[in-house]
Amino acid sequence: MEVKLNELNNIFSKAFDAPTEIHPDSVRDDFAIWDSINHLNLIVELEDFYHVSFTMDEIKEMVSVKKIMEILELKK
Amino acid sequence: MNSILFLSDVILDPVIKEIKQLSADLFHIDNYYEEDIISRLLSIRAIDLDRYDVIFLHSDQLYHQKEQAWQKSYCNAVLGLSKQVTKNIIVSNAFSASYNAAPIKFSFGRYFDTLTAYNDCFKELTAQANVFLFDFIGVCMNVGLNTFYNYNLGHLYQMPYNKLGIKAIAAEFVSQVKFLSTEEKKVIVLDCDNTLWKGIVGEDGIDGIECDKNAEGILHYNLQLFLKSKKEEGFLLCLCSKNNEEDVKEAFEKKNFPLKWKDFVVKKINWDDKVSNLIEISKELNVGVDSFIFIDDNLFELNSINELLKGVSCIHLSADYNNFVTFTQSFLFRKKQILKEDIEKTSQYELEKLRKETEREFASLDDFIESLNINLEIRLNDVADFPRLSQMTGKTNQFNFNKHPYNEEELRSFIENGRIYSLKVSDKYGDYGTVGLIMVELDNQAAIVENYLMSCRALGKKIEYKFYDNVVESLLSEGILLKEIRFKSNDKNIPAQTFLKSIEYGSKAQ
Numbered sequence: 302m303e304v305k306l307n308e309l310n311n312i313f314s315k316a317f318d319a320p321t322e323i324h325p326d327s328v329r330d331d332f333a334i335w336d337s338i339n340h341l342n343l344i345v346e347l348e349d350f351y352h353v354s355f356t357m358d359e360i361k362e363m364v365s366v367k368k369i370m371e372i373l374e375l376k377k
Numbered sequence: 378m379n380s381i382l383f384l385s386d387v388i389l390d391p392v393i394k395e396i397k398q399l400s401a402d403l404f405h406i407d408n409y410y411e412e413d414i415i416s417r418l419l420s421i422r423a424i425d426l427d428r429y430d431v432i433f434l435h436s437d438q439l440y441h442q443k444e445q446a447w448q449k450s451y452c453n454a455v456l457g458l459s460k461q462v463t464k465n466i467i468v469s470n471a472f473s474a475s476y477n478a479a480p481i482k483f484s485f486g487r488y489f490d491t492l493t494a495y496n497d498c499f500k501e502l503t504a505q506a507n508v509f510l511f512d513f514i515g516v517c518m519n520v521g522l523n524t525f526y527n528y529n530l531g532h533l534y535q536m537p538y539n540k541l542g543i544k545a546i547a548a549e550f551v552s553q554v555k556f557l558s559t560e561e562k563k564v565i566v567l568d569c570d571n572t573l574w575k576g577i578v579g580e581d582g583i584d585g586i587e588c589d590k591n592a593e594g595i596l597h598y599n600l601q602l603f604l605k606s607k608k609e610e611g612f613l614l615c616l617c618s619k620n621n622e623e624d625v626k627e628a629f630e631k632k633n634f635p636l637k638w639k640d641f642v643v644k645k646i647n648w649d650d651k652v653s654n655l656i657e658i659s660k661e662l663n664v665g666v667d668s669f670i671f672i673d674d675n676l677f678e679l680n681s682i683n684e685l686l687k688g689v690s691c692i693h694l695s696a697d698y699n700n701f702v703t704f705t706q707s708f709l710f711r712k713k714q715i716l717k718e719d720i721e722k723t724s725q726y727e728l729e730k731l732r733k734e735t736e737r738e739f740a741s742l743d744d745f746i747e748s749l750n751i752n753l754e755i756r757l758n759d760v761a762d763f764p765r766l767s768q769m770t771g772k773t774n775q776f777n778f779n780k781h782p783y784n785e786e787e788l789r790s791f792i793e794n795g796r797i798y799s800l801k802v803s804d805k806y807g808d809y810g811t812v813g814l815i816m817v818e819l820d821n822q823a824a825i826v827e828n829y830l831m832s833c834r835a836l837g838k839k840i841e842y843k844f845y846d847n848v849v850e851s852l853l854s855e856g857i858l859l860k861e862i863r864f865k866s867n868d869k870n871i872p873a874q875t876f877l878k879s880i881e882y883g884s885k886a887q
Contacts, residue, residue, distance in 0.1 A: 338390050341534045349540030357529050
């Protein structure tokens with residue numbers, strides 16, 4: 302699956318309910334707003350947008366843009 | 378604004394985020410997650426809930442795999458809370474399923490076996506006037522269980538729903554709270570051709586129209602069955618059709634429709650525009666158009682009603698059966714509760730029509746009223762009738778001194794320092810049911826009329842004067858003087874304003 306950065310950017314903004322700018326090397330610690338409830342919101346939005354389901358391990362690993370893209374690209 | 382408390386044994390933050398987007402921050406929501414929801418319920422004190430209008434309780438027993446015994450204790454805890462507080466409680470009917478379901482041979486299925494047992498608990502719970510059910514199971518079924526739940530998220534974050542599930546819960550919740558905080562619809566106005574039946578009676582003839590169990594007419598047949606059940610719940614049905622009245626009447630006579638000609642309380646079958654007809658219906662029934670639902674297949678008619686008559690809920694009956702099913706599930710067609718008075722509504726209006734027809738035969742209004750042999754039965758603090766009285770405080774618009782809805786609990790606490798006089802009326806044509814209510818606050822030997830309301834079907838027969846005089850006289854006989862009448866004008870209670878001006882308040886009171 303091909304994942305576009307601008308798509309991801311929109312999903313982040315929607316999940317965090319605030320305009321958010323991400324870069325390929327952004328990590329969770331860069332964003333104060335990326336707390337556990339927003340991580341939950343992010344996973345909900347990603348699963349909905351890409352029609353995928355993440356395992357518990359994947360959800361825990363998805364703490365950087367790079368890792369998110371990697372995991373998404375592995376899904377088909 | 379509605380202030381709402383959420384108490385749930387799963388995390389509902391994403392649901393609340395969705396609710397806020399849907400309702401444009403119409404509600405203020407405080408959200409508590411408590412895994413041991415029973416203990417939390419048992420420890421709540423009424424005072425903790427003071428600042429909330431509504432309490433929403435959700436326990437996802439399917440996700441938590443709760444046992445039947447647990448469900449019972451949960452329902453009992455909710456029951457206990459509902460008796461302790463006067464606030465409206467919305468409780469979700471989330472259900473459980475057991476891993477060790479009975480073999481297929483003996484079982485209705487994983488879900489339904491436990492549902493049956495659960496249903497009994499819920500019946501007892503929702504018998505409470507302040508408890509309303511949130512149809513979580515219906516929401517789940519509409520989405521589909523496997524699309525609804527997300528157990529990975531559940532076991533990491535205690536939030537076990539997918540986006541589609543979150544959206545569906547939020548949408549249902551917003552509709553329900555809006556429904557509970559607005560007035561329910563009372564009247565359904567129906568077009569005939571291509572609405573109550575397929576085809577155009579004036580062109581296709583009686584034999585050319587279809588409304589039966591065959592594929593061609595099934596949608597219209599089932600629409601009629603649906604409307605028939607709504608009539609039984611207390612909705613008033615009316616016809617509004619561009620047709621020759623004889624043609625429509627003949628269709629009802631010759632065809633074996635589920636609905637009969639006499640099921641419609643007002644029929645406007647003519648070639649006038651439907652906006653004027655709806656206004657006429659509203660006048661005849663004494664019910665504002667904002668209590669109307671209008672169903673038609675014609676978009677032109679729907680659009681003109683939509684633009685010119687604010688508050689009418691317009692429904693487009695298309696040929697799409699799925700669309701029909703969706704609107705039958707809408708809150709528009711729901712009642713908050715159904716009482717004896719609702720079930721008898723259509724016959725009440727029929728009696729009223731009969732009375733109006735005889736009225737013309739009399740020389741004066743007084744002669745007519747005399748001929749009715751009106752019998753008033755006034756009761757003091759009739760607690761058994763409080764469900765009806767509470768309903769009246771919410772639904773009566775025109776003759777209402779002070780549009781303030783009271784729930785049963787609030788009525789019960791009112792009589793600690795006051796009196797509630799209620800009025801049942803009958804005449805030679807039949808029973809009106811409970812139609813009037815006067816709430817009197819007592820302050821030593823003085824009385825204050827806190828509220829006075831009278832159902833519109835009793836108005837116009839001087840009943841409102843007789844009831845009032847009776848109450849004032851009975852207070853006087855105990856040496857209690859009327860010192861004040863509380864009244865709040867609004868744009869709907871004109872009949873009450875007229876009454877207030879006309880009574881010689883003071884002459885009898887002092």
